[in-house]
Amino acid sequence: MANYFDNRLRRAWEFGPALVHLSVAGLLLWTWPVGREPAWPLPPDLARQFGWAFVAIGLWRAWEGWQIVRYRRRLRRLPRFSAPARYLPWSRQGLYLGRGFEWGQHHVQRLVEARDPKVRRLLEPGRLYRLARGFERASERASETMPWLRRLRDGTQAQRWWNPVRPLPDVGGDGLLHGVGLEDEHPLWMNLKARQGHMLVLGTTGVGKTRLAELLVTQDIRRGDCVIVIDPKGDLDLLFRMWAEAVRADKLDKFRIVHLGFPEISERYNPTGRFNRITEVATRIANQLPGEGNSAAFREFAWRFVNTVSRALVALGGKPDYRAIPRYVTDVDPLLIDYFEHWLDRNAPADWRTTVTQAERDPEWAKRLPRQHQGRDRHAAALVWYYREHGYYDDVCEGLKGIFDHDKAHYDKLTGNLLPLMQKLTTGKVGHLLAPDYGDTADKRPILEWDKVIRGQEIVYVGLDALTDSEVADAVGATMLADLTSMAGHLYKHGAFDGLPTLSGDRQAPPIVNLHTDELSRVVGPEYVPLLNMARGAGFRVTSYTQSKKDLEAGLGSVAKAGQLLDNWNNIVAMRVRTEETAKLITDQLVSARVFTRIDESRETDNNDPSNPVDFQAQNATRVSEQPKADLLSPADLIRLPVGQAFALIDGGRLYKVRLPMAERDPLEPKSLKDIGARLRERWGTAA
Structure with a gap:
C-alpha cells in the first residue's frame, strides 16, 4: 500500500x-x-x-x-522565483520558459491526496498567521497616525525569510498544482526546433500573458533574430522592455516603432504599399468589411472597385494607399482621365487627342451622352466614348469605365461600407502615419518596409492603441498580418535577398522571423491560417496570445475556421482560463492516469449464541480503490491556476507544469516615452 x-x-x-x-x-x-x-x-x-x-x-x-x-x-507557499533581466537565461538551441517539471501520474496522485478534506488542517496557515492578518486589517487606519504601529505593521507584511507570518503571494488560484512537484522543479527549456510548429498562449486577463511575452521576446532579441511584436493594447511596459533589450544587445539602431497612439515617435507604414499580386490590396481592405448575410455582396462590390483603382494607380507608377484609394473610389474621373490618356497614347492612333477634343466641343455630341454620364467630367466622358467607339479592350479601362457608367446614387450605396472605414483610417495624425507621402521631404520619419526589416534582422514593436479606436486597430492589425503573410510567400519563393548580389550567387535561406501577436482576436483574419501552416518554410516562428477559444471564433466569424486555425499550433501554453471549453484544448489531448484512494472500514458483528464465549467480533481494515481512467489534468485545474503559472503542452505532446520568474525592473528601461522620442528624433535627424 x-x-x-x-x-x-x-x-x-x-x-x-x-x-x-x-x-x-x-x-x-x-x-x-x-x-x-x-x-x-x-x-x-x-x-x-x-x-x-x-x-x-x-x-x-x-x-x-x-x-x-x-x-x-x-x-x-512556493519559494520566491525572480530573476533580474540581465541574468535571464537564453540559448541558441533552446527557449527558456521558466522553472517547472514534467507532469505525470505521481503528481496527480499527490494532488488527490492533498485535496483530501482530512489533511486540510495541515495545509492551512497557522493561528499566528491569521492573527497577523487580523492585526493588519484592524490597524490599517490607526497606523496612518501612529508611526510605531505602522512600522510593526510593515514588519508583519515584509516578504523576508526572517518573517514567520509574511503574507502569502497575492496570486490566487490553487498553489497545490505546483507544490506537488516542486521537488522535481528545474529550469525548463523547449527545443527551438519544436518552435517551428508555432506556439499558442492561452490565458484570461491579468494572469501573466504579457509577462510571458516579455520573457520570450527577450530571448529572441538576444539571439539576434528578427522580432516583430503586434500589440493591440499598446502596452508600454512591453515596449520599454523591448527597448532595454535592444540596448543590451547593441541593436538600438535597428529598433523600430509603429504606434497609432503616439504618431510623433512612430515610423510611417503603408499597409497596402507592398504586395506580390495586385489583387492583395483589394483583399486586405475588403476583408475588414462585414461579410455576413447581405453584407457579403456589398463587400464583393467594394473589392472590385478597390482592385480597379489599385491596378490603375500601379500602372501609372503610383502606390495604392489609404488616401488615394478612397479619393478615387469616391471620384473616379481624375484617375480615369490619367489612365485612359496613358493607355491611348500607347494603343490608339496619334490623332486621338484631336478627335476627343472635337467631340468635347460638339454640342450635339453632348446631347447624345447617356443619362449616367450627364453632369460628369466632359473630358472623361469623351475618353470613354472614344474608347467604346473604336472597340478597344483593356482590363483596367473596362473596370474604370464600369465605375464611370454606374448610377451615382446606386454606386454610393455599394460603397457605403467602404468609405466610412477608409475615412477613419485617414483622419488626423494617424492618416499621415498610414498613408505616407513618399515625396514629403520635410517628414523625416522612416517608412517601414518588411523586406528591409527581415534582411536586417531588426526589431519592430507595433502598438495599435485598440482602447482608443478598436475599429481602426483591428483593421490595421489584420491588414498588417496580411502584408506579412504576403511577405512570407515572397521569402518562401525567392528568399530574403532576392535581387541583391550575394557572394555565392545561390539562394540563401531566409532569416528567422519571430512574430508575436498579442490579443489575437483583435487582428486575426483569413490570412492567419496560411501564415501558420505555410510560413514555416519562410523562417516564420509565430507565437500567438489570446484569452479563449471563443475569441478565435468571434475574430474569424466561424467555428470551423477557428478549429482549422487551432490545428496549426503544435505547442500550447495554457495559463489560467475562464471556460471549460478553452481548457479542453489541452486536457482533451492527454492520456489517462491511474489514481488510488484509501478507504477505511470498521465492522462489528454481535453473537446471539449464549453458548459461544465470543460476544462480538470487530474488524478494522483499509481498502485501496483504483480509478484507472482518471484525468491526467482536468479543466478545473486550468481554471484554478495561480497568476504566473501555466501548463505547457510541448515537445510532441509532453505536458509540463511551469511558473514564470517574477518581473524586476530593468535599469536599462527608459523612464518615459519622452526618452524614447528624443533618441528616435536624434536618429532621424529632426529637431526635438
Whole structure:
C-alpha cells in the first residue's frame, strides 16, 4: 500500500524517534571522552561506536521528518522565483520558459491526496498567521497616525525569510498544482526546433500573458533574430522592455516603432504599399468589411472597385494607399482621365487627342451622352466614348469605365461600407502615419518596409492603441498580418535577398522571423491560417496570445475556421482560463492516469449464541480503490491556476507544469516615452 500513496501529508512523527536516538547518542558520547565512569555497562570503544551509530540514525530520522515538514510548507507557499533581466537565461538551441517539471501520474496522485478534506488542517496557515492578518486589517487606519504601529505593521507584511507570518503571494488560484512537484522543479527549456510548429498562449486577463511575452521576446532579441511584436493594447511596459533589450544587445539602431497612439515617435507604414499580386490590396481592405448575410455582396462590390483603382494607380507608377484609394473610389474621373490618356497614347492612333477634343466641343455630341454620364467630367466622358467607339479592350479601362457608367446614387450605396472605414483610417495624425507621402521631404520619419526589416534582422514593436479606436486597430492589425503573410510567400519563393548580389550567387535561406501577436482576436483574419501552416518554410516562428477559444471564433466569424486555425499550433501554453471549453484544448489531448484512494472500514458483528464465549467480533481494515481512467489534468485545474503559472503542452505532446520568474525592473528601461522620442528624433535627424 505504501507504493500507492505518497504518505507525507501527516504529522512528522519521525522527530520523536530522532530525538530519542540523538539523546541516547549524547549520553553515550558524553561519558567516554572525559575518562569518567561510563553510565552504560559498555566498554568505551563500543560505547563510542554505538553513540555514532545512534547519531546517524537520529539524523536520518530527523531528515525524514524535515522532508515531511518541507513538503507541507511548500504546498502552502512556493519559494520566491525572480530573476533580474540581465541574468535571464537564453540559448541558441533552446527557449527558456521558466522553472517547472514534467507532469505525470505521481503528481496527480499527490494532488488527490492533498485535496483530501482530512489533511486540510495541515495545509492551512497557522493561528499566528491569521492573527497577523487580523492585526493588519484592524490597524490599517490607526497606523496612518501612529508611526510605531505602522512600522510593526510593515514588519508583519515584509516578504523576508526572517518573517514567520509574511503574507502569502497575492496570486490566487490553487498553489497545490505546483507544490506537488516542486521537488522535481528545474529550469525548463523547449527545443527551438519544436518552435517551428508555432506556439499558442492561452490565458484570461491579468494572469501573466504579457509577462510571458516579455520573457520570450527577450530571448529572441538576444539571439539576434528578427522580432516583430503586434500589440493591440499598446502596452508600454512591453515596449520599454523591448527597448532595454535592444540596448543590451547593441541593436538600438535597428529598433523600430509603429504606434497609432503616439504618431510623433512612430515610423510611417503603408499597409497596402507592398504586395506580390495586385489583387492583395483589394483583399486586405475588403476583408475588414462585414461579410455576413447581405453584407457579403456589398463587400464583393467594394473589392472590385478597390482592385480597379489599385491596378490603375500601379500602372501609372503610383502606390495604392489609404488616401488615394478612397479619393478615387469616391471620384473616379481624375484617375480615369490619367489612365485612359496613358493607355491611348500607347494603343490608339496619334490623332486621338484631336478627335476627343472635337467631340468635347460638339454640342450635339453632348446631347447624345447617356443619362449616367450627364453632369460628369466632359473630358472623361469623351475618353470613354472614344474608347467604346473604336472597340478597344483593356482590363483596367473596362473596370474604370464600369465605375464611370454606374448610377451615382446606386454606386454610393455599394460603397457605403467602404468609405466610412477608409475615412477613419485617414483622419488626423494617424492618416499621415498610414498613408505616407513618399515625396514629403520635410517628414523625416522612416517608412517601414518588411523586406528591409527581415534582411536586417531588426526589431519592430507595433502598438495599435485598440482602447482608443478598436475599429481602426483591428483593421490595421489584420491588414498588417496580411502584408506579412504576403511577405512570407515572397521569402518562401525567392528568399530574403532576392535581387541583391550575394557572394555565392545561390539562394540563401531566409532569416528567422519571430512574430508575436498579442490579443489575437483583435487582428486575426483569413490570412492567419496560411501564415501558420505555410510560413514555416519562410523562417516564420509565430507565437500567438489570446484569452479563449471563443475569441478565435468571434475574430474569424466561424467555428470551423477557428478549429482549422487551432490545428496549426503544435505547442500550447495554457495559463489560467475562464471556460471549460478553452481548457479542453489541452486536457482533451492527454492520456489517462491511474489514481488510488484509501478507504477505511470498521465492522462489528454481535453473537446471539449464549453458548459461544465470543460476544462480538470487530474488524478494522483499509481498502485501496483504483480509478484507472482518471484525468491526467482536468479543466478545473486550468481554471484554478495561480497568476504566473501555466501548463505547457510541448515537445510532441509532453505536458509540463511551469511558473514564470517574477518581473524586476530593468535599469536599462527608459523612464518615459519622452526618452524614447528624443533618441528616435536624434536618429532621424529632426529637431526635438
